Each structure stands twice: as C-alpha cells, then as structure tokens.
Amino acid sequence: MRRLVLGHSTETTLIAGMVLLCVGLSFGTDRFLTVANAFDVLNISAVNIIFAVGLLVVLISGGIDISFAVAASVAQYLTVLALGALGGGNWAEGFLIAGVVGTGLGLINAFLIYRLQIISIVATISTFNIFFGLLMFFTKGVSIYNLPDWLSNRVVFYEQEMADGSWVELTLPVVVMILCCVATSFMISRTTTGRKLYAFGDNPEGARRFGINIGAMHYISFGWLGLMAGIAGLMQAHYAQEVVPNALYGRELDVLAATVLGGARLGGGKGSVLGCVLGVLLVSITQNGLNLMGVSPFAFKMIVGAIILAAITLSSARLDKLLPEALKSSSRKGSQRS
Amino acid sequence: MKTFVQKFNATFGADMGGPVIAFVAVMLIFGLAADNFLSLATFGSVAFQLPELGLLTLAMLLPLLTGGINLSITFTANLAGLAAAWVLQAHGGADASVSVFLLACLAALATGAAAGALTGVAIAYTRAHPILVTLSMMIFLRGLGEFLTRGGDVSGFPAYVAPLGHGSLFGLPVPLLIFIVCVAVWHVLLRRSKLGFGLLMIGSNMEAANYSGLNTRKIVVLVYTLSGIMCAVAGIIMLARFNSVRVGHGESYLLITVLAAFLGGVNPFGGFGRVLPVFVALVVLQLLSSGLNLMGANQHLATALWGVLMIVVMAARTLASNYRFFKRKKA
Numbered sequence: 129m130r131r132l133v134l135g136h137s138t139e140t141t142l143i144a145g146m147v148l149l150c151v152g153l154s155f156g157t158d159r160f161l162t163v164a165n166a167f168d169v170l171n172i173s174a175v176n177i178i179f180a181v182g183l184l185v186v187l188i189s190g191g192i193d194i195s196f197a198v199a200a201s202v203a204q205y206l207t208v209l210a211l212g213a214l215g216g217g218n219w220a221e222g223f224l225i226a227g228v229v230g231t232g233l234g235l236i237n238a239f240l241i242y243r244l245q246i247i248s249i250v251a252t253i254s255t256f257n258i259f260f261g262l263l264m265f266f267t268k269g270v271s272i273y274n275l276p277d278w279l280s281n282r283v284v285f286y287e288q289e290m291a292d293g294s295w296v297e298l299t300l301p302v303v304v305m306i307l308c309c310v311a312t313s314f315m316i317s318r319t320t321t322g323r324k325l326y327a328f329g330d331n332p333e334g335a336r337r338f339g340i341n342i343g344a345m346h347y348i349s350f351g352w353l354g355l356m357a358g359i360a361g362l363m364q365a366h367y368a369q370e371v372v373p374n375a376l377y378g379r380e381l382d383v384l385a386a387t388v389l390g391g392a393r394l395g396g397g398k399g400s401v402l403g404c405v406l407g408v409l410l411v412s413i414t415q416n417g418l419n420l421m422g423v424s425p426f427a428f429k430m431i432v433g434a435i436i437l438a439a440i441t442l443s444s445a446r447l448d449k450l451l452p453e454a455l456k457s458s459s460r461k462g463s464q465r466s
Numbered sequence: 467m468k469t470f471v472q473k474f475n476a477t478f479g480a481d482m483g484g485p486v487i488a489f490v491a492v493m494l495i496f497g498l499a500a501d502n503f504l505s506l507a508t509f510g511s512v513a514f515q516l517p518e519l520g521l522l523t524l525a526m527l528l529p530l531l532t533g534g535i536n537l538s539i540t541f542t543a544n545l546a547g548l549a550a551a552w553v554l555q556a557h558g559g560a561d562a563s564v565s566v567f568l569l570a571c572l573a574a575l576a577t578g579a580a581a582g583a584l585t586g587v588a589i590a591y592t593r594a595h596p597i598l599v600t601l602s603m604m605i606f607l608r609g610l611g612e613f614l615t616r617g618g619d620v621s622g623f624p625a626y627v628a629p630l631g632h633g634s635l636f637g638l639p640v641p642l643l644i645f646i647v648c649v650a651v652w653h654v655l656l657r658r659s660k661l662g663f664g665l666l667m668i669g670s671n672m673e674a675a676n677y678s679g680l681n682t683r684k685i686v687v688l689v690y691t692l693s694g695i696m697c698a699v700a701g702i703i704m705l706a707r708f709n710s711v712r713v714g715h716g717e718s719y720l721l722i723t724v725l726a727a728f729l730g731g732v733n734p735f736g737g738f739g740r741v742l743p744v745f746v747a748l749v750v751l752q753l754l755s756s757g758l759n760l761m762g763a764n765q766h767l768a769t770a771l772w773g774v775l776m777i778v779v780m781a782a783r784t785l786a787s788n789y790r791f792f793k794r795k796k797a
Contacts, residue, residue: 192597194721244781247734251780253721254773261770265763378717381537385601394595426613433606440602441592 138391142406145439146413153417160420167296173412174301175364177405179383180390181312182356184404187387188316189349190329190396191241191248195256196353197380199233200361201373202263207362208272208279208371216276226358233259234354235347242346256380263373272371280369301363308356313401315352325349329396385436386411411436484779485730485746492750496757508760510639512752514632517641518707519719519726520748521700524652525693526723527744531656532689533669533736534589534596539697540720541607542581546694547701547711548611550574551620554627567627574698581607582694586687611713621710631706641703648699653741655692665689669736722769725776726751750775 154161179196186193207226211217217225233255240251283300316322328335328345336342365371390407392399414435415428423431497504522539529536553570557563581603588599633640656662664685667675676682705711728734729751730744754775755768 240777240781244777245784246777246780250724250728250734251777253724254776254780256721257725257773257776258770261766261768261773264766265770381601382605385598385605388595388598394597424613426616427609429605429609430613431609433602433604433609437588437599437602437606440598441588441594 139400139403139406142390142403142410146406146410149410149413149417153413153420156417157420160417164296165416165420167298167302169409169412169416170302170305171297171299171367172416173408174299174305175360175367176379176383176386176408176412177305178301178308178356178360178363179379180387180404180408181309181401182353182360183383183387184390184392184399184401185312185316185325185352186248186349187392187394188329188396188399189325189345190332191346191349192252192384192394193237193350193353194249194252194380194384195233195237195259196357197376197378197383198256198259198263199230199354200357200364201376202233202259202361203229203358204361204365204371205263205267205272205373207358208275208365211276211279216278218278222279222362223359226362227355228358230354230356230358230361231351232354234350234352234357237354238346238350241350242343260374260377267373269373271373275365275369275371279366283366301367304359304363308359309401309405312352312356316401321348326397329398331397382411383408385440389436389439482731482743482746484783485743485750488729488750488775488779489746489753492753492757496753496760500757500760502760508753508756511759512749512756513639513642515756516748516752517639517645517703518700518716519722519752520645520745521648521696521703522716522719523723523726523744523748524648524741525696525700527652527727527732527739527741528665528689528693528696529596529600530724530727530732530734531669531736531739532665532686533672534686534689535600535724536582536585536690536693537597537600537720538581538585538604538607539693539700539723540716541604541611541713542578542694542697543701543704544711544713544715545581545607545611545701546574546578546698547705547715548614548620548713549577550702550705551623551711554623555620564626567624571702574702575695578694578696578698578701579691580694582691582697583687585694586690589690590683590686608713615711615713617713619710619712623705623709627706628709629706631703631709641707644699644703648696649741649745652696656741661685661688666737669733669738671737718769722751722772725772729776729779 150161159165179200183193183196203226206229207222210225211222214221237248237252237255240246240255241248244251246254284297285300285303286296286298288296314322316325324335324340325345325348327338328340328342332342335345361376364376368375386407387399387404388394388407389410390399390405391403411432414432418428418431419425493504502508522543525539525543526536550570550573553573554566557566557569585600585603588594588603589596592599630640630644635643656666664675664680664682667678667680668682668685672682700716701711704715708715726748727739727744730739730747732739732744751772754771755765758768758771759765
C-alpha cells in the first residue's frame with residue numbers, strides 16, 4: 129500500500145510538473161497549446177515510449193539493459209533484408225520477423241544473465257558491443273533506403289484539418305505505441321506473471337523461496353524488452369523511411385534516463401507504465417517547447433540534461449527524507465545493485 | 467599445477483588470472499594466425515593507442531570501486547579539452563607560448579575537477595543512483611559542449627603540443643609514459659592512501675563504512691573529482707593526438723572502459739579490484755584490436771570480439787566458482 133502511494137506520488141509530481149511546463153510554454157509561444165502540436169509530440173515520442181515500456185519490465189524485475197537500442201537496429205536491418213528476400217512482404221510478416229528477432233536477442237541476454245550468472249549490466253554492455261560490432265561489420269555501415277512501399281508509406285488512421293489549417297494526424301507508430309502500453313500495463317499489473325516480476329525485482333531471494341521460477345522471470349522480462357525493441361525498430365524504420373545501422377546508437381541511455389524519470393527504480397520492484405510514458409513525454413514536450421520558442425537546437429540537449437539531472441537528484445533527495453526508516457534501508461540496498 | 471596456481475595467486479593476486487590467461491591466449495592465437503603480429507610495429511601501435519582508452523578507464527575505475535559508475539567520463543574529457551583549446555586560442559592560437567599551454571592544462575584539469583565534483587556532490591548528498599546522476603550529467607555535458615562548439619571542432623594548436631600525442635622519449639611514446647605515470651599514481655592511491663582504503667570500504671558496504679566513522683560523503687565527492695581530473699588528462703592527450711577538439715571524440719570508449727575494468731577483475735558491485743590487472747586487461751583489448759587490424763578485419767569486428775571476450779571471462783569465472791563449490795560440497 130505504501131509503495132502504491134509512493135508510486136503514484138511520482139506520477140502526480142510528473143503530471144504537476146508537466147502541467148506547469150505546458151502552462152509556461154503556452155504563454156511563451158502561441159503555437160504550443162494546439163491539438164496539432166500535441167499530436168506532433170505523440171508522433172515524435174512513439175518509438176521512445178515503446179522502448180521505454182519494454183525497458184520498464186526489465187527494470188521492474190531488477191535488471192538493466194544497455195543493448196536494446198542496438199538490438200532494435202539489428203532487428204530492423206534483418207527484417208528489411210528478410211522482407212526483401214521474401215519479395216516484399218506485408219505488415220503482418222514485418223511485425224512477426226522484427227518481433228521474433230528482437231525477442232531472440234533479448235533471450236540471449238536472459239541466457240547470459242541467468243545461466244552464466246553474469247550481472248545484467250556487464251552482460252548487456254557486452255552484448256551491446258557484440259550486436260553493434262557484428263551489425264556494423266556485416267553491413268559495413270551501409271544504409272538501406274529502398275524500403276518496400278507499404279513500409280515507407282505513412283499510415284494515417286485518423287486525420288482532420290483544424291480551424292487554423294494545421295493537421296491532426298493519428299499515425300501507425302502512435303497506435304502501435306498505445307497497443308504496446310496497454311499490453312505491457314496488462315501484463316505487469318493484471319497477470320500473475322506481472323506480480324511475480326515485481327516480487328522478483330523487489331527481493332530475488334525472497335521470490336525464489338516463495339517458489340517463483342527465477343529463470344522464467346529472466347526470460348520473460350528480457351524477452352518482453354526484446355519484443356518491444358523489435359517492434360520499436362520496425363516503427364523507427366517506418367517513421368524515418370530508411371534503415372541506418374547506427375541510427376539508434378546511443379538511444380538506450382536517453383530512454384533509460386526518461387524511464388527512470390518516470391519512477392522506475394534501478395534495483396527493481398517499482399515503476400508503472402503511466403509514469404514511464406509521462407517521463408518520455410516530459411522530455412519530448414521540453415524539446416518541442418524549446419523548439420517552438422526558437423531556442424537554438426544546439427542548446428536542447430543541454431537544457432534537457434539539466435532538467436533530468438535536477439529532477440532525478442531532487443526526487444531522490446526528497447524521497448530519501450520522506451521514506452520511513454524501514455524503506456530507507458531497502459532503497460539503499462537497491463541502489464547498490466548495479 | 468595446483469602449486470603453480472597458488473604461487474601465481476600469491477604473487478600477482480587471484481584477480482590477475484583472467485587477464486593474464488586472456489593475454490596469453492591472444493598472443494598465441496594472433497602469433498600463430500598472423501606472422502607479422504609479433505613485431506615491433508604491432509606493439510608500437512598498441513603503445514600509441516592504449517593511453518586514451520587507458521586514461522578513461524582509470525577515470526572509470528575509482529567510481530566503479532565505490533560501487534558506482536561514471537557515465538560522463540567521455541564528455542568530461544571533451545569539455546576539459548575544449549577548455550584547454552580555448553585558453554590556447556585566446557592567447558595566440560598556434561603561436562601560444564609554453565606557459566600558456568601550462569595554463570591551458572590547468573584550465574582543463576579545473577574543468578574536469580569541477581564537472582566531477584558536481585557529480586560527486588549530487589551523488590553524495592542526494593543518494594541518487596550513480597548511474598542516473600552520471601547519465602543525466604553526461605546528457606547535460608554533451609549538450610553543453612555541442613552548444614558551445616555548435617557541433618564543430620576547435621583546432622590550430624602550437625606545434626610543440628603534437629609530441630605530447632605522437633612523440634617518443636627514450637624510445638617510448640610520450641602518451642604511454644603519461645599513462646604509466648597515471649597508473650602508478652592510481653596504484654599508490656588505492657594501495658597506500660587513506661582515500662583508497664576508504665573508497666574500497668564504501669564499495670564493500672556504504673552503511674558500515676559510514677558507521678565506522680568514515681566521512682563517506684567527502685570520499686564520494688573526492689572520488690568523482692579525481693575521476694574528473696583523470697578525464698581531463700585524457701582530454702589533453704586526445705587534444706594532442708587529434709590536434710583538434712570535438713565533442714563526441716572518444717564517445718565509443720564509454721562502455722569499453724567499463725568492460726576493461728570488469729575484465730580486469732574489478733567486482734561489479736564495488737569494493738574489490740586493483741589497478742594492475744586492469745592495465746593488463748587494457749593491453750589485451752588493444753592487442754586484440756591491433757591484431758585484427760593486421761589480419762584485415764575492421765574495428766567493428768574487434769568491438770564485437772571485445773564483447774565476446776568479456777562474456778567468456780565472466781562465464782569462466784562463474785563456472786570456476788561453481789566447480790569449486792561442488793568440490794567443497796563433496797569433501
């Protein structure tokens with residue numbers, strides 16, 4: 129119960145922060161507070177949110193993954209190559225191949241972590257290097273620009289012209305993102321597996337003595353992240369209309385920062401889909417607002433970085449004071465797990 | 467066999483085993499596969515390439531030993547390099563005098579120390595997870611650097627700076643000498659100083675260290691400050707080697723430094739680890755990439771093999787401890 133309240137306090141703070149930010153930005157620029165802009169922000173952040181909900185599952189189960197963005201690159205590259213070999217393909221085949229490849233790569237991580245007992249950050253840094261090195265070696269860094277038409281054409285589910293002439297568009301990445309969020313949310317909070325993941329992340333040894341299958345937890349969490357990474361990779365290829373092997377390189381740390389901003393805890397047992405979505409959106413809204421206010425794009429990352437730094441340090445400092453003594457020690461234990 | 471292992475462990479320490487075995491394996495495999503591997507040219511190229519990665523690994527090492535991590539090292543190094551570059555530019559660019567260069571180095575070290583101290587204070591006083599603080603610090607520093615340089619590079623340095631990156635002294639490359647001095651300093655710091663003892667204790671158990679009367683906050687701040695200073699040294703070497711400073715130079719080293727440290731037997735949870743095995747591990751990684759280059763493969767394959775090597779070493783460690791566990795059970 130206490131965790132529930134604390135968990136929701138993160139989300140309430142985030143929403144409050146976001147409302148403040150939005151109010152400030154809507155006074156600062158006249159184009160910010162429009163429906164069209166809201167949909168723009170959603171379209172831009174769709175891929176990152178798909179990554180983030182996948183990463184959330186791994187964080188909840190007490191692990192960490194550095195390799196997922198590169199795994200997504202591998203998945204999108206292999207998918208496009210496979211589709212070419214199949215002679216075109218369609219959306220169903222695309223999702224299937226990307227999902228299978230992504231899940232497979234995630235399962236490799238789970239195998240290393242569970243079977244060979246390598247700590248998750250060490251294992252995934254290694255697989256990060258292996259995936260990226262092999263991808264760049266075999267592709268020689270060559271990008272693919274001639275995607276099948278169905279993949280590169282924009283899919284718009286709903287569009288409407290607003291009074292001021294701007295377009296509201298609900299595109300495929302957003303729909304897929306919503307599906308991924310709903311599926312993840314259902315998995316972690318409405319199924320036994322999800323509750324087991326929380327229990328396992330909070331206290332692995334306790335969970336093991338409870339009779340929870342530790343191996344299955346590893347394979348499920350990393351497999352899920354792999355699946356999400358595969359889907360996100362496909363969506364990114366669709367959104368960018370090209371496949372560039374190193375396009376997603378470095379994305380993992382941005383997504384990790386946003387996910388943790390949304391209340392997931394390194395060390396496991398805490399986090400929600402809502403918080404995670406809010407974390408990514410907060411970063412996107414900041415960038416979007418800065419853009420509309422005419423701030424130099426070179427300053428974006430600096431400001432976003434400063435905001436994340438402030439948010440993370442402030443929230444940890446505040447929580448540390450608020451937490452009762454019993455929880456304090458457990459949060460420290462969690463913070464020593466890397 | 468058994469006595470040999472015991473003797474080896476007694477002389478070099480048990481954590482030296484992994485890196486040394488990897489070293490021998492790499493030397494054997496490449497020595498047999500590529501006939502021009504065992505030559506002075508190979509070792510020359512290793513000696514020149516080692517310092518950048520090596521200095522950054524040293525910067526990563528101290529936070530890792532406290533059970534933390536410093537993800538902002540590469541961009542701290544870039545920013546420190548930028549500070550040095552600006553001091554040089556402001557005082558005559560290519561015609562700057564030696565004293566200006568010394569001032570530039572001081573500026574770089576001060577920048578690195580400031581960035582590190584800020585990280586350290588944030589970690590020590592808020593108890594936020596080091597991964598998060600340094601990760602957001604990294605995003606911030608990268609943004610700051612890109613903002614200040616507009617994504618371009620700063621170049622045009624006096625001619626006497628170049629030997630710092632390319633020159634040789636007594637037949638040894640200057641950057642390698644600087645690196646070895648830094649390794650020695652870190653070794654003494656960890657083995658002989660109060661700070662070294664304190665940071666290892668923090669890595670073992672922060673709470674216990676605190677209750678034993680160690681000023682854990684001060685130590686954490688110092689550790690990250692020293693890490694920042696080491697980044698600055700790496701930044702100066704990179705400035706001299708590339709003869710330019712650009713934000714993003716050496717970015718790909720970030721995760722490799724973690725890998726090198728773990729390969730060198732540093733405990734991923736902190737508290738245990740020494741400098742010398744890490745040094746050997748660095749040599750192994752660099753030999754691997756040089757050897758592959760000789761055989762005509764590119765750097766990306768070397769990156770992949772670094773990852774494989776890491777997994778093999780970690781897996782072997784697990785298997786070895788399981789084996790020992792089984793034997794003890796039987797007895």
